[in-house]
Amino acid sequence: MSQCLNPDCLAVNPVTHKFCQKCGQKLWLKDRYQALKLIGQGGFGKTFLAVDLDKPSQPRCVIKQFFPQGQGTGSLGKAAELFQEEAKRLDDLGNHGQIPELLAYFIADDQRQYLVQEYIEGENLAQELESKGVFNEEKIRALLMDLLPVLEFIHSHQVIHRDIKPENIIRRQSDQKLVLVDFGAAKAVEPGNRSVTGTIIGSAEYVAPEQMNGKAVNASDLYSLGVTCLNLLTGISPFDLFDQGEHEWCWRDYLVNNSVSNELDNILEKLVSLGVKKRYQSAADALKDLGFITPKVSTQTNVKIPTIPKTQLQSGNTQTLIDILPGGVKLEMIKIPAGSFMMGSNQSNDEKPIHRVILKEFYLGKYPVTQEQWQVVMENNPSDFRNDLKNPVERVSWDNCQEFCHKLSNLTKKNYRLASEAEWEYACRAGTTTHYSFGDNPVELGNYAWYSQNSAARTHPVGQKNPNFWGLYDMHGNVWEWCEDSWHENYRGASVDGTSWINSRSQNNFRVVRGGSWGNYSENCRCANRGSSNLNYRYNYSGFRLALG
Missing domain, CATH: 1.10.510.10 (Transferase(Phosphotransferase) domain 1)
Known part of the structure; x- marks a missing residue:
């Protein structure tokens, strides 16, 4: 149905009509915006739910009509000024994701001011x-x-x-x-x-x-x-x-x-x-x-995040903690700032519902654990792809990873562990909200990941592809990475403080893996994509990354 915008009429009309059956006033503003129903009113005007008929998807929008009631001349002038200023403010603030976008501002045929903005459901x-x-x-x-x-x-x-x-x-x-x-x-x-x-x-x-x-x-x-x-x-x-x-x-x-x-x-x-x-x-x-490190606010709108070269990321934009293991083998950890993000996506049911998670500061491995690092701690190498000790270690079960963390912690006197699933996704996104840490285009994935299209069906030395904006390498592809969490079919009931969501073995024998591997398509390498595996199983596409703190 169409709602008449005439304040003295407000009749409801069939959706196909362009003129009000009762008062004859045109129903579509600028022959484009069709009011569906009145959803609010106050001293200075009325608000209508509407649709934008010019766009193929006919998205919903909001029409705000300036129609002051019972105002003196001075107040009326001030009200008109405020209405116009609201349009200017929305236009000045641009397309911020948490401010309704201004779609139009005009004086219509009825000589009233109208403002059209994004509808927030x-x-x-x-x-x-x-x-x-x-x-x-x-x-x-x-x-x-x-x-x-x-x-x-x-x-x-x-x-x-x-x-x-x-x-x-x-x-x-x-x-x-x-x-x-x-x-x-x-x-x-x-x-x-x-x-x-x-x-x-x-x-x-x-x-x-x-x-x-x-x-x-x-x-x-x-x-x-x-x-x-x-x-x-x-x-x-x-x-x-x-x-x-x-x-x-x-x-x-x-x-x-x-x-x-x-x-x-x-x-x-x-x-x-x-x-x-x-x-x-x-x-x-x-x-x-609140413990949140806030990024510098830009006064520009619609700014595309620039590509950050490796040299810039390695020259002081990230804080690195380095442990020297036996034989001079380095273990590098990147400091991940405290903050919050929206976890999950609408791409798959197991990635729903999208929910906000707030995390404390922690450290995460700059790379997946390599065969070289595993070998000096565990004195063995279970991996299939042994052509280079800088390759990520694989064929390790979740239990194997726990044993490695325990031995490494005893060796360094630090509390190394697996990352929680929330920590992993937060670090992978590195402040972005796109499918991948670099954007939405899977064609670019080859610059950041070893996956089915470029891996030749094997792992590759860590750190050869571009890092994300926080200096973390191989978050997409190469090997799936074990997380601490038990597998759950969706996020209903998930913790929102970044800690792991764990069931006893008797309840759940499966654990979460993240990031995709050398054998996966681009879809499986998305930031929000989730996988699971029996905690006792060992595959040549499963490795892990360390967390600390």
């Missing part, structure tokens, strides 16, 4: 709170990890959102990422003019004190995000979480069987500090306290 956090209950510490940390980089991005573009609250944060259904919406209150910050008093805009429960005085700054958004967290932790209105008599927050009194660590407590307190100078001054500062 999913529940907002207020709805999620109502349907699933209060958030625990794990979910609050994930929220902060997900949204603080978005705030860092918009602040780097000299934009303050000014209306952060649960209703304006949507958990996108397709990938569970949080999307920041409603930039109608967003304000551009003019350099050298940060102290000028402006209009008081925002939702009173979440607005920072200085914003109430018309002097919003970047830290005002951080305050609103902190208050949002308090609301989600307790399910209580922020008005009731603040003791007016004592002039301090009392949110801890409302935690019911929902404890918060001292670390998170301190972070939240600093976010919601009433004094601007006592608050975090940037999203990056808050991320550091």
Whole structure:
């Protein structure tokens, strides 16, 4: 059905009609955007779910119509200005993955302003709170990890959102990422003019004190995000979480069987500090306290990640830990930064559901364990392909790998182990979200991996192909790599803190392998692709990579 956009009509029409049966107004904006139904309205306008008929897939979108009600001349002018500014802000911020894309802005035949933007399907956090209950510490940390980089991005573009609250944060259904919406209150910050008093805009429960005085700054958004967290932790209105008599927050009194660590407590307190100078001054500062190393924010949009040459990666862009084994054999480990990522994909049922994982810092082998390294620790070489001791060791079972880790740990006095499945995928992706660590095009895989198309049906010395952006070699192909985790058919119930998901042998005799091998097609070498093998079995396409920390 088609929804009429005339505010005095709003009649529902058959989908095939181009003009309203009741009032005669044209139904399709710019002969392209067809409203399906009214999904929201406020003092300044109405919002409609729509489809873009110009595109073959007819994707859904959102039409925002400027239609103020009961406003004086001054307020009307300000409202019109804010509506126009929202379009400008969305356009300036470009195509960020967690901000709705602006598709169009225009004045239609009815002389009203319209804004068309990307439709984000999913529940907002207020709805999620109502349907699933209060958030625990794990979910609050994930929220902060997900949204603080978005705030860092918009602040780097000299934009303050000014209306952060649960209703304006949507958990996108397709990938569970949080999307920041409603930039109608967003304000551009003019350099050298940060102290000028402006209009008081925002939702009173979440607005920072200085914003109430018309002097919003970047830290005002951080305050609103902190208050949002308090609301989600307790399910209580922020008005009731603040003791007016004592002039301090009392949110801890409302935690019911929902404890918060001292670390998170301190972070939240600093976010919601009433004094601007006592608050975090940037999203990056808050991320550091969460243990996340945030990348430098680019002020450009749609930037393609450049190819990083080997020499650059080897000259200080990564931190390497080196152990010298007997005979002078080197074992090199790359420091993997703490952070979070979306694990899994929609390519296969065993890679679902996509879910956010937060990880602490750890080390991962620069290469798969080689035959040379195995030989000096275990005093044997089980491999089939022995033409070069720099080849990865293979024909090792999961139990064999555990024995190697135990002996190596005794030798070096360090706690070497297998990586968890989450650690492995996080390190393989190295900050990317594509099928492979270098992009989506399988034609390029030969530059990074030994696989069925170029391997001549055997392993090859490690480190001959290009590394990923964190300096790790052979994450795709050469040999499958054992992980610590038991095999599970999907990620329902998986841990979200990066630790291994292990069942007893009586429950599950299979373990996870990752990365594909010399004998696999490109599809099996994707970052998210998963495999399994009996922990006692030994194949000439199965090896492993060490983790530490």
